[in-house]
Amino acid sequence: MATTMIRTLNLNDFSNLESMETGIEDDYVKRIFNRLITGNNRLYGLFSDGQLVSYGGFTIYAKRYAMLGRLRSDRRYRGRNFATTLMSHIMHEAFKLNGIQWVGANTQEDNLATRRILEKLGMKQESVLHGALTKDTKALESGAKPWNKIYDLKRKKDWINEVYVKKTAVFPYECYYPLPASKELFPEDHLLEWSFYENDARTRFLITKKDQKKHHYLHAVYPWSDITKQAGLWETIANDYHQLVEQTADETYIWMDLTKEEVQSLPGDHKFTLPSPWILHGMERKKWKESVKAVASFSTLHH
Incomplete structure (x- = not known):
């Protein structure tokens, strides 16, 4: 054996x-x-x-x-x-x-073998997101004025707290790595490094940040589903993307994490590449401790 x-x-x-x-x-x-x-x-x-x-x-x-x-x-x-x-x-x-406090894993929807493993571990499904890639946002642009950049750190914190932390919403922390939000995920140095924008009505905001895996990415984070209805949103993303392309002089893409519903809302002539969506699974520490305790109790009973 x-x-x-x-x-x-x-x-x-x-x-x-x-x-x-x-x-x-x-x-x-x-x-x-x-x-x-x-x-x-x-x-x-x-x-x-x-x-x-x-x-x-x-x-x-x-x-x-x-x-x-x-x-x-x-x-x-x-x-x-x-x-x-x-x-x-x-x-x-x-x-x-x-x-x-939390352990998770992100695997593509068509990776059935790994999904089965995560389910056996007792991890629950937390989000399903396409890692959508493009170099061309023209189909989504309308010629509107780009959004206003946010420089005030308190304003950035207010947006993050209201939209992500209070709701423990899934935040695309890096390309491939969305995480359930907590205040620890947003230290001041990150908030100062990331670019924040909001529309004139101050009812929507956008984050753009740089990432590098195999290629360079402008990671655009927008926490609402109306991605085709907000004038100036894609002009703002495109401006930052073109600036990044000039800096990298290398293979560079826009990455945006989109739900299946958001993908369905894209215009027919969009230029996004849409691989199999990624499913985020996770477990809180409390749930893990309960499972460990249950296993220990079962072992004691059957010893």
């Missing part, structure tokens, strides 16, 4: 990653492996008879959140529940860290 063990990965494990058959060509995890095992990142591996057969990890945000991800499995060992066992271990390790 095979012996299995789970441990954190280190630099010496890179050869173990390379020996796996994941079916993923040009895997970014290999390119940035050394960054994914330090700082706010952790990687864990499940070994069967000394062979690395599955690995995954988490990244900590704002000292409060842990996002699971980077799950990879060797195709030769699938069907043995290794991935679920590993991710369960990683979730519990994340919750054991001081300050972590």
Whole structure:
């Protein structure tokens, strides 16, 4: 019978990653492996008879959140529940860290295998968002005046508190990483760095911020569904996008997280690329502690 063990990965494990058959060509995890095992990142591996057969990890945000991800499995060992066992271990390790109040994961709708794992872990679905990409917003522009930039820090805080923090609404913190809002997610240095705009009536606001994953992105955050009805909204986004393009001189896109309803409202000639939507799953610390207590009670009863 095979012996299995789970441990954190280190630099010496890179050869173990390379020996796996994941079916993923040009895997970014290999390119940035050394960054994914330090700082706010952790990687864990499940070994069967000394062979690395599955690995995954988490990244900590704002000292409060842990996002699971980077799950990879060797195709030769699938069907043995290794991935679920590993991710369960990683979730519990994340919750054991001081300050972590929420653990979640973001996976695409068509990734049924990972969705099943997250459901087995007891994570609830929190949002479904398309990571919509474009370089061309002309179909949404009307020639209206761009919105007014907000410089006042208190005004920025008021908007964030009213629209996100009070409602614990999902906030697109980074491309690929939406998180349920809390005041810890919005330190002053972030609010000063991000660009805020509001319409003349001061009934709507927009955030634009820079991000870089494989490419450069202008990440546009707009918390209402009337994306095609607000004059000047897309002119504002387009202005910031063109400024960013001049700065990067590289492959650069606008990224906007859109609900399925918002996608349906886009004009027929829009230029957005719309990959399979991302489903955010998550669990609060209170729910995790309750589940751990329930398992302990069950084990005691059946001992």
